[in-house]
Amino acid sequence: MSKLGNLGARLYRGDVGYDFVGKRKIWYGISILITITAFVAVMVRGLHMGIEFEGGAVFNTPKTSVSAATAEEIAEEASGHQAIAQRLGNDTLRIQISGVDTDKSDHIKSKLAKELDVKADDINADLVGPSWGDQIANKAWQGLAIFMILVVIYLAIAFEWRMAVAALIALIHDITITVGVYALVGFEVTPGTVIGLLTILGYSLYDTVVVFDSLKEQSKDLTKQTRFTYSEVANRSINSTLVRSINTTVVALLPVAGLLFIGGGFLGAGMLNDISLSLFVGLAAGAYSSIFIATPLVADLKETDPQMKALKKRVLAKRRAAAAKGESEEAPARDADATEDGEDGDDTAPAVVGPRSGPRAQPVRNRGRGRPSGKRR
Known part of the structure; x- marks a missing residue:
């Protein structure tokens, strides 16, 4: 970490x-x-798409030993549509069938009750209309x-x-x-x-x-x-x-x-x-x-903006000039900024991120310019 x-x-x-x-x-x-x-x-x-979008029916059965895969086959055979069956935590089944109307729902319910060996009244059916x-x-x-x-x-x-x-x-x-x-x-x-x-x-x-x-x-x-x-x-x-x-x-x-x-x-x-x-x-x-x-x-x-286009040209021109002089392209001297386009450089600008050929060049600090060195003779 x-x-x-x-x-x-x-x-x-x-x-x-x-x-x-x-x-x-x-x-x-x-x-x-x-x-x-x-x-x-x-x-x-x-x-x-689920029945919430296409319409259909959801059947919740009482406790049964029939597997979800078998229930899916029974529901698909009875409805003629694809069915999804899920076993819930209390051994009940939730069977979802898309594109089913009310008349067909009653037929499917009766078929499920017979095959699952449960009472038809114990199967709860919820219908969702396509509209x-x-x-x-x-x-x-x-x-x-x-x-x-x-x-x-x-x-x-x-x-x-x-x-x-x-x-x-x-x-x-x-x-x-x-x-x-x-x-x-x-x-x-x-x-x-x-x-x-x-x-x-x-x-x-x-x-x-x-x-x-x-x-x-x-x-x-x-x-x-x-x-x-x-x-x-x-x-x-x-x-x-x-x-x-x-x-x-x-x-x-x-x-x-x-x-x-x-x-x-x-x-x-x-x-x-x-x-x-x-x-x-x-x-x-x-x-x-x-x-x-x-x-x-x-x-x-x-960089389609005219100001950024002009900036890119100045940056690239400055780097070519620095390369020709054998200076660092990454942090050229401040005086070069001042002499080009009449602009002052910004030594606090963010560093370029990318492949590097060596350690970062530090900005030149002119401390003590024009001052005595302080050394005693």
Whole structure:
């Protein structure tokens, strides 16, 4: 843990780091490939919507020794539709069938009672109409749209429109990946899934805002110096918050993994799968997008600004001049700043994060210039 804390401190100071922004084309390519795969999965396999969205019936049986797999076969044979059966803690069964109307429900109930050797009156049947399911689906889409609009407005006010656009793209990226995974594994989409999606969007946004806040702080008065470009400062912001992002993501994923793999898989509590899968995939995708997508996108959008373009030209020109003189490109002398474009350099500007060829060059301090040395003769 002390080594991890040490690494975090060194990343924050800029002593070490990885060039996330410089390799952004790789991350964009990976994300595009994953997004295309998710779209294909949804188009080919489709989503297994729950009865809350499609309508159907839920049958709760009394205590029985019949297995859930056998109950599924009986229900599918009686209804002609796919059924999902889950064994509850008191040896009762919950059987869910989509696309079932009232008349067919009575027939299925009688068939289940006969095959499970229980009384028909002891089986509780709840029906959900397709119109009510449509209302639930519409409300879910409305909630998602309102969330996105509020996010864009807040980020545009608190930061700037470029960050709002980048955050919105990252959120859409996270939703697409999560929905694609649902299509691939065939898990049922329920209101719990929608709740999980909104939860992971909030978490992804939190992780992104942490990096944006660091970037906003470190890019103040950036055009008044000629040592660093906006992309380099953006890269430092990612590195300075990297350990924090990793720690919070791992801590959040551990209990969700317990719900998904132990509760839903090992213990067979299938009702946990709908929300735990969306949380697990979404948390991982949100951490990825905040580091590899959102901030590099901000850097790309920001460097289309004329001021940032001019800054980049001055920085690169200064580094070429310093390289020609055999000086350090990373921290050229202050006088060079003053003589170029009539600007004063900013020795307190953040350090460039990326591959290094040697130790950090320190700013030149002219202590004692014009003073006697203080040595006695």
